[in-house]
Amino acid sequence: MLMFILRRLVQTIPVIFGVTIVVFIIMQLVPGDPAVLLAGEGATKETIEALRVQLGLHQPLYAQYIDYVTNIFRGDLGTSLKNNQPVLDEILIRLPITLELAIISTFITVVLGMAAGIISAVKPYSIIDTVVMILALLGISLPSFWFGLMLMYGFSVKLQIFPVAGWDSMAHIVLPAFTLGAGGAAIVARMTRSSMLEVIRQDYIRTARAKGVKERVIIYKHALRNALIPVITVVGLQFGALLGGTVLVESIFAINGLGRMIVDSIRMRDLPMVQGGVLVASLVFVVVNLLVDILYRFFNKRIELN
Amino acid sequence: MTELNEILLEVKDLKTHFHTKHGVSKAVDGIDFTLRKGETLGIVGESGCGKSITSLSILRLIPSPPGKIAGGQILYKGRDLVTLPDNEMRKIRGNDISMIFQEPMTSLNPVIPVGEQIAEAIRLHQKMSKKEARLKAVDMLKLVGIPSPEKRAKQEPFQLSGGMRQRVMIAMALSCNPEVLIADEPTTALDVTIQAQILELIKELQARLGMGVMMITHDLGVVAETCDTVAVMYAGNIVEHASTQNLFDDPKHPYTRGLLASLPKIDEDRDELYTIEGSVPSAYNMPVGCRFASRCEFAQAVCLEKKPDLIEQSDGTKVRCWMYSDEWAGAKPTEEVFN
Amino acid sequence: MKIAEEKKVLLEVANLKQYFSVKKDSIFKPKTYVKAVDDISFVVNEGETLSIVGESGCGKSTTGRSILKLDEPTGGKVIYAGRNLVDLSRKEMRDLRGDLQVIFQDPFASLNPRQTIKQILTEAMTIQQSVPKPLQKDRMAELLNLVGLPTEALNRYPHEFSGGQRQRIGIARALAVDPKLIICDEAVSALDVSIQAQILNLLKKLQKQFQLTFLFISHDLSVVRHISDRVMVMYLGKIVEISDKKDLFDNPLHPYTKALLSSIPATNPSIKNERILLKGDVPSPINPPSGCRFHTRCPFAADRCKTEEPALRELEPDHFVSCHFAEELAQ
Numbered sequence: 013m014l015m016f017i018l019r020r021l022v023q024t025i026p027v028i029f030g031v032t033i034v035v036f037i038i039m040q041l042v043p044g045d046p047a048v049l050l051a052g053e054g055a056t057k058e059t060i061e062a063l064r065v066q067l068g069l070h071q072p073l074y075a076q077y078i079d080y081v082t083n084i085f086r087g088d089l090g091t092s093l094k095n096n097q098p099v100l101d102e103i104l105i106r107l108p109i110t111l112e113l114a115i116i117s118t119f120i121t122v123v124l125g126m127a128a129g130i131i132s133a134v135k136p137y138s139i140i141d142t143v144v145m146i147l148a149l150l151g152i153s154l155p156s157f158w159f160g161l162m163l164m165y166g167f168s169v170k171l172q173i174f175p176v177a178g179w180d181s182m183a184h185i186v187l188p189a190f191t192l193g194a195g196g197a198a199i200v201a202r203m204t205r206s207s208m209l210e211v212i213r214q215d216y217i218r219t220a221r222a223k224g225v226k227e228r229v230i231i232y233k234h235a236l237r238n239a240l241i242p243v244i245t246v247v248g249l250q251f252g253a254l255l256g257g258t259v260l261v262e263s264i265f266a267i268n269g270l271g272r273m274i275v276d277s278i279r280m281r282d283l284p285m286v287q288g289g290v291l292v293a294s295l296v297f298v299v300v301n302l303l304v305d306i307l308y309r310f311f312n313k314r315i316e317l318n
Numbered sequence: 319m320t321e322l323n324e325i326l327l328e329v330k331d332l333k334t335h336f337h338t339k340h341g342v343s344k345a346v347d348g349i350d351f352t353l354r355k356g357e358t359l360g361i362v363g364e365s366g367c368g369k370s371i372t373s374l375s376i377l378r379l380i381p382s383p384p385g386k387i388a389g390g391q392i393l394y395k396g397r398d399l400v401t402l403p404d405n406e407m408r409k410i411r412g413n414d415i416s417m418i419f420q421e422p423m424t425s426l427n428p429v430i431p432v433g434e435q436i437a438e439a440i441r442l443h444q445k446m447s448k449k450e451a452r453l454k455a456v457d458m459l460k461l462v463g464i465p466s467p468e469k470r471a472k473q474e475p476f477q478l479s480g481g482m483r484q485r486v487m488i489a490m491a492l493s494c495n496p497e498v499l500i501a502d503e504p505t506t507a508l509d510v511t512i513q514a515q516i517l518e519l520i521k522e523l524q525a526r527l528g529m530g531v532m533m534i535t536h537d538l539g540v541v542a543e544t545c546d547t548v549a550v551m552y553a554g555n556i557v558e559h560a561s562t563q564n565l566f567d568d569p570k571h572p573y574t575r576g577l578l579a580s581l582p583k584i585d586e587d588r589d590e591l592y593t594i595e596g597s598v599p600s601a602y603n604m605p606v607g608c609r610f611a612s613r614c615e616f617a618q619a620v621c622l623e624k625k626p627d628l629i630e631q632s633d634g635t636k637v638r639c640w641m642y643s644d645e646w647a648g649a650k651p652t653e654e655v656f657n
Numbered sequence: 658m659k660i661a662e663e664k665k666v667l668l669e670v671a672n673l674k675q676y677f678s679v680k681k682d683s684i685f686k687p688k689t690y691v692k693a694v695d696d697i698s699f700v701v702n703e704g705e706t707l708s709i710v711g712e713s714g715c716g717k718s719t720t721g722r723s724i725l726k727l728d729e730p731t732g733g734k735v736i737y738a739g740r741n742l743v744d745l746s747r748k749e750m751r752d753l754r755g756d757l758q759v760i761f762q763d764p765f766a767s768l769n770p771r772q773t774i775k776q777i778l779t780e781a782m783t784i785q786q787s788v789p790k791p792l793q794k795d796r797m798a799e800l801l802n803l804v805g806l807p808t809e810a811l812n813r814y815p816h817e818f819s820g821g822q823r824q825r826i827g828i829a830r831a832l833a834v835d836p837k838l839i840i841c842d843e844a845v846s847a848l849d850v851s852i853q854a855q856i857l858n859l860l861k862k863l864q865k866q867f868q869l870t871f872l873f874i875s876h877d878l879s880v881v882r883h884i885s886d887r888v889m890v891m892y893l894g895k896i897v898e899i900s901d902k903k904d905l906f907d908n909p910l911h912p913y914t915k916a917l918l919s920s921i922p923a924t925n926p927s928i929k930n931e932r933i934l935l936k937g938d939v940p941s942p943i944n945p946p947s948g949c950r951f952h953t954r955c956p957f958a959a960d961r962c963k964t965e966e967p968a969l970r971e972l973e974p975d976h977f978v979s980c981h982f983a984e985e986l987a988q
Contacts, residue, residue, distance in 0.1 A: 214424060215419060215421055215424040215425040216424065216425055216426055216427040216428070218379060218419070218425070219419065219425045219426065219427070219487075219490075220427070221377075221379055221411070222377055222379060222411055222412060222416065222417045222419075223411060223412035223416070223438065223439040223442060223490070224408040224409060224410070224411035224412040224413060224439075224442050224443065225408075225438070225442060226408065233430075234427055234430075237427075237429045237430075238427070238428065238429055311429070312429075364849040364850065364851060365849055465937075479938045481938055482938065509712035509713055509876065509939070510712065510876065510878065510917060510920045510921060511712060511916060511917060511920045511935045512712075512938065513920065513922075514919075514920035514922075514932060514934060514935075515934060515935070517922070518932075518934060536849065536850070537922070538850075538924050539879075539921065539922030539923065539924050540922050542922060542923055542924055542925055542926040543922035543923070543926075562926045563926055563927070566924070566925050566926055566927070567927070576851065577850055577851060578924070580850055580851050580853070580854035581850055581854075581879065581924055582854075582857065582879040582880050582882060582883030582884075583879060583882070583883075583924060584878060584879045584882055584906070584918070584921050584923070584924075585906075585923075585928075587882075587883075587903075588883075589861070590858050590861065591854035591857055591858055591883065592854065593851065593854045593855045593858060594851040594854075597819065
């Protein structure tokens with residue numbers, strides 16, 4: 013197991029370098045010269061040229077990249093072109109908000125999704141199952157920006173249960189987290205259901221029945237532990253999708269998170285800010301994937317043998 | 319000493335049907351047998367004959383829907399299991415009647431240590447603390463001959479070989495001292511030397527614990543090796559019910575005789591094996607007459623018209639064949655046919 | 658039936674090795690191998706049925722696969738028609754595939770479910786160019802007739818047939834290319850007794866009719882006894898005994914063969930065999946026991962067995978055994 017974790021850690025190194033290369037190249041491809049943009053309208057050629065040197069843009073690409081990576085390792089993600097603040101500081105303010113949103117959403121995804129999936133699987137083809145599966149289909153199909161707006165309209169504007177926007181109290185979290193988690197919950201529900209139905213047919217479930225185990229214990233003790241193994245992978249993938257979703261949801265609910273920061277920076281052509289934001293988001297995703305792999309391994313020791 | 323002849327299980331006219339989109343499949347269609355204390359009853363037949371459905375019906379483990387016990391009684395010490403409420407039935411399972419299955423590879427829960435799986439069975443039916451149950455589980459593993467049982471108890475099934483997993487299944491099945499053990503093809507998935515070990519173990523434990531054993535198998539060798547009496551099933555019916563000695567020395571039903579003759583023998587050479595031509599009739603559409611008639615070399619008009627009853631012979635064998643009735647007018651088969 | 662004339666060797670296997678590498682669990686440990694088949698040599702004579710028996714993991718199926726190069730052998734020679742198959746290129750091997758056919762345990766898995774029987778047979782004949790196009794139709798009818806299937810079967814799909822019928826299709830496909838040797842890998846193991854008898858009879862009939870040679874791989878000793886001329890017993894990648902069928906069954910020399918034979922349930926309750934009950938399971942082929950691989954389970958093992966590997970030697974005419982104490986045990 014330790015060997016496995018070590019090996020997986022080593023494997024993430026090239027992935028992280030890949031991420032930096034991709035982020036770097038994408039920003040090179042963005043049209044427009046950041047120096048021109050930064051200098052503002054009416055700047056002289058000399059001012060722009062000076063800015064280019066200051067930003068290191070006069071160097072060849074590979075040198076720029078090496079600079080970029082070295083700086084990352086120093087904890088320097090550059091300086092925002094907009095307000096001259098270090099990018100890292102800005103990100104460190106925003107990241108916890110986004111992480112909080114993402115974790116609570118994942119929690120909703122997991123709890124709601126699995127509960128719905130189990131309820132469906134226990135009585136397949138019943139009315140409850142049909143209703144849950146229709147809801148799940150809606151959850152997958154509805155775009156989150158529309159869903160978020162509908163929630164906002166219903167619960168904030170009409171019923172006035174939850175605040176419309178912002179990020180101050182637990183009440184603020186409910187709607188955005190639900191908006192973000194619903195789609196994942198739908199996928200997890202469908203996955204849990206099919207996985208449970210598959211497991212319930214297995215020989216060892218029959219063995220448990222033959223021992224005289226109660227049906228409820230069979231579901232929770234014998235079936236669920238096996239059925240969750242494939243679900244773990246799906247939850248991990250969902251977390252990635254969820255990070256992407258924060259961009260939309262943070263914009264809708266006016267939350268000052270990482271996602272919204274990236275969107276705003278793109279609009280302002282604040283290159284270092286976008287680079288930094290995307291890089292950190294990618295790193296979070298890599299780390300989460302690593303954790304999922306380890307968890308999967310832990311739940312499914314059999315693969316160690318093969 | 320307890321009464322050895324005590325009847326443990328009495329199955330009367332059991333019918334288990336499956337309702338599917340193709341119609342009603344009469345997988346088990348009216349079978350009767352009894353099992354006594356200390357007796358080993360073999361139920362033998364080819365795939366689809368209903369032997370496994372019979373065994374699952376006794377513990378009411380038929381997947382429902384589509385399966386359903388459509389009629390008959392399963393009397394365990396006089397109580398009818400067919401009509402027992404679910405919670406009462408659960409007290410019987412694993413406690414009075416327990417079962418081992420064909421596939422030791424898939425019949426144990428892959429994510430639970432085997433000792434815990436045995437302890438679970440013990441705690442379901444006996445008042446014991448977790449710790450006591452765990453110790454009893456280790457004792458059971460020792461009983462079935464698993465080396466270093468303390469270590470093995472903590473392992474998960476994938477760490478055990480097929481033979482060891484089947485021993486674990488047996489340990490689990492016997493952990494609550496059942497009166498009846500149903501063994502559904504317990505050695506089919508195992509190698510022959512391991513099969514010999516497992517059959518030996520079941521025989522030894524039966525002698526020690528005095529339970530009744532139902533041995534479900536397709537292998538006539540396993541029957542000869544372990545059983546006192548045998549019921550041969552064909553297309554959902556018992557076609558011959560005899561003592562093992564009689565069945566092998568003097569098989570009566572043309573199907574039984576054909577089955578025995580088509581076996582390659584380990585101690586005899588012949589150029590060609592006897593074959594039963596044709597195939598089993600569909601369970602959705604059983605013929606009105608004898609179900610074996612279409613494949614029987616001796617079939618007469620009566621065989622196609624009316625289904626024969628089980629007819630008792632002078633040696634105690636019961637056989638479902640018109641040939642053994644008083645009305646039979648046709649020729650009786652000679653030995654040469656099956657050689 | 659004893660054939661008086663000199664036996665002609667059809668296939669010779671010499672020092673065949675088939676190792677599979679195992680995934681390492683640490684970079685510090687040396688690479689490990691499953692020695693599925695470890696240095697075995699034997700011959701298959703023309704027109705005979707040689708059976709390979711043994712328990713799971715003994716290497717019997719791997720031997721069959723290596724001969725056909727379905728897995729590339731690690732070492733050794735497989736000589737057929739004067740050529741070493743191990744050295745042949747893919748293309749050269751393809752030209753010989755027509756001579757060497759195989760029938761598997763699960764015919765369903767080896768038949769393309771989207772092809773009709775006609776397409777399956779046509780494909781086999783076309784690839785091997787064994788039958789010219791215009792004659793293929795007649796040949797197909799003939800093949801189906803040979804294996805006991807109706808001509809209507811041609812336009813049906815594999816799933817429409819029962820297990821026994823599918824095995825007949827598998828046999829028809831093998832026959833379509835006029836093979837010399839057919840490797841039957843557990844070909845009747847999944848079948849019910851009555852169907853098994855039909856297929857065994859069919860195989861015997863076809864062998865006589867077309868002078869086929871069978872390499873019959875099976876775990877079922879009764880079936881092996883019925884169909885074979887000679888029998889080879891394997892244990893953990895090694896040959897432990899090889900001899901004429903009658904000798905092997907009546908007078909087994911290796912303790913493992915003896916135990917194996919005594920494990921078979923007799924099909925008559927009056928016969929009570931003296932059973933040699935082997936203790937424990939077959940050891941892992943990743944790290945097989947030193948010396949004689951059977952010594953951990955052998956009731957007669959001595960110190961010598963733990964260190965010195967016994968050679969396969971001819972104890973009686975045409976009866977080979979690899980046991981240090983075969984002479985003593987024979988008495």
